[in-house]
Amino acid sequence: MAIPETMRQVRFEGAGGPEVIRLETAPIPQPGSGQVLIEVAAAGVNRPDCLQRAGGYPPPPGATDVPGLEVSGRIVAVGDGVSSLRVGDEVCSLVASGGYAEYCVADEALCLPVPGPLSLLEAAGVPETYFTVYDNVFTRGRLAAGDTLLVHGGSSGIGSTAIQLAKQAGAIVYATAGSPEKCDFCRSLGADVAIDYRSQDFTEEVRRLTRERGVDVILDMVGGPYIARNISVLAIEGRLVQIAFLQSSKVEIDFMPVMLRRLTITGSTLRPRSVALKAEIAEALRRNVWPLLEKGAVRPVIHATFPLEQAREAHELMESSAHQGKIMLEIRK
Structure with a gap:
């Protein structure tokens, strides 16, 4: 050619x-x-x-x-x-x-x-979104059928991919997004529940939805104050997977819940x-x-x-x- x-x-x-x-x-x-x-x-x-x-x-x-x-x-x-x-x-x-x-x-x-x-x-x-989501949600986060996944930024490229792949894997999916329209978008992709983080506290909603059990996997790209809030709503043996920091990467957190609930905090760059x-x-x-x-x-x-x-x-x-x-x-x- x-x-x-x-x-x-x-x-x-x-x-x-x-x-x-x-x-x-x-x-x-x-x-x-x-x-x-x-x-x-x-x-x-x-x-x-x-x-x-x-x-x-x-x-x-x-x-x-x-x-x-x-x-x-x-x-x-x-x-x-x-x-x-x-x-x-x-x-x-x-x-x-x-x-x-x-x-x-x-x-x-x-x-x-x-x-x-x-x-x-x-x-x-x-490529970028599917490589990232598959490696972090399924390999590092070990998401399996029947697990509950919380996806932050559900209307983004990463979020929209995570919702679809997790539903195909048989997971229950909660997503956060920043407007009613974006929440509708998340639900259209298969999210079981979409939480408008501007008008709802996602930690309160997750506790209510799971009857205080928490979720098995969280995919987060926000960081900052979300890190401690994420830890607070992870189930026993839950996994927090960090892939980016729209806010700070430096925070002060109490690690006692990590020990008591045997949590995994992980993350990666590609x-x-x-x-x-x-x-x-x-x-x-x-x-x-x-x-x-x-x-x-x-x-x-x-x-x-x-x-x-x-x-x-x-x-x-x-x-x-x-x-x-x-x-x-x-x-x-």
């Missing part, structure tokens, strides 16, 4: 707000050993992209500083040692960086086939992990989640789509928290 010498990509002109986003022309990246070059159709916009833009979440050593953690598109070149993928294959992939561009390098082990019911645009909204560790998640998704995507039982929910040159507007929407579901950049139709 004919590949041009240059492409358009987004770069941040220093650390700051959306005003530092710039569109530039750059050489096409080259795939290394075990990598492929993807002609990008679409890329997901995620909160870690905004954190990187603000100077708080740098790419791993050796990775490009072009933002973007998930893409979909068509493979146009393969590096040495690639055996399972061919030029012309349509894939979606988790990437360490580089997604906000017309071409992006991805590791073979992290590329997954586009599920049949999904468009390329929708497929680009799968981007700094090795390709091998991410590949383990990819294989688990291929086995356990891709069949659900193929039959349409779960799917990414797209709230808004922007062209690459409107990446600033996409970031502004993300930081407004007005969205319900995923925000996407459509780079090639």
Whole structure:
């Protein structure tokens, strides 16, 4: 396939707000050993992209500083040692960086086939959220059928994914969201109960709903004062899984409930992990989640789509928290 010498990509002109986003022309990246070059159709916009833009979440050593953690598109070149993928294959992939561009390098082990019911645009909204949710809710949080899950930020890309996957696993799902409309959105995805955190105290609601038992797993991206409140509503042997901090990561908490109720406090970040560790998640998704995507039982929910040159507007929407579901950049139709 004919590949041009240059492409358009987004770069941040220093650390700051959306005003530092710039569109530039750059050489096409080259795939290394075990990598492929993807002609990008679409890329997901995620909160870690905004954190990187603000100077708080740098790419791993050796990775490009072009933002973007998930893409979909068509493979146009393969590096040495690639055996399972061919030029012309349509894939979606988790990437360490580089997604906000017309071409992006991805590791073979992290590329997954586009599920049949999904468009390329929708497929680009799968990797970052599905890798994150599966690893944290099911692997680290050990969610099982019959368990109760509390998802904070249920109307976000992560939250909407967690609700759907947990319901498919046979869990009872409670979600928090910031408006009646967002609560309706959570319920439309399968949440058994949606709690408007602006008008309701989620700890009181959880205690009432569970008859003081508490929930088995909590997926939290808020942090700050939510950490102690989360611990207070975990059931015996409950698991708190922390994946981000919209508020502070530093808090003072009483650990006595952790001991008395044998709680687990865990959490993770995805981007700094090795390709091998991410590949383990990819294989688990291929086995356990891709069949659900193929039959349409779960799917990414797209709230808004922007062209690459409107990446600033996409970031502004993300930081407004007005969205319900995923925000996407459509780079090639």
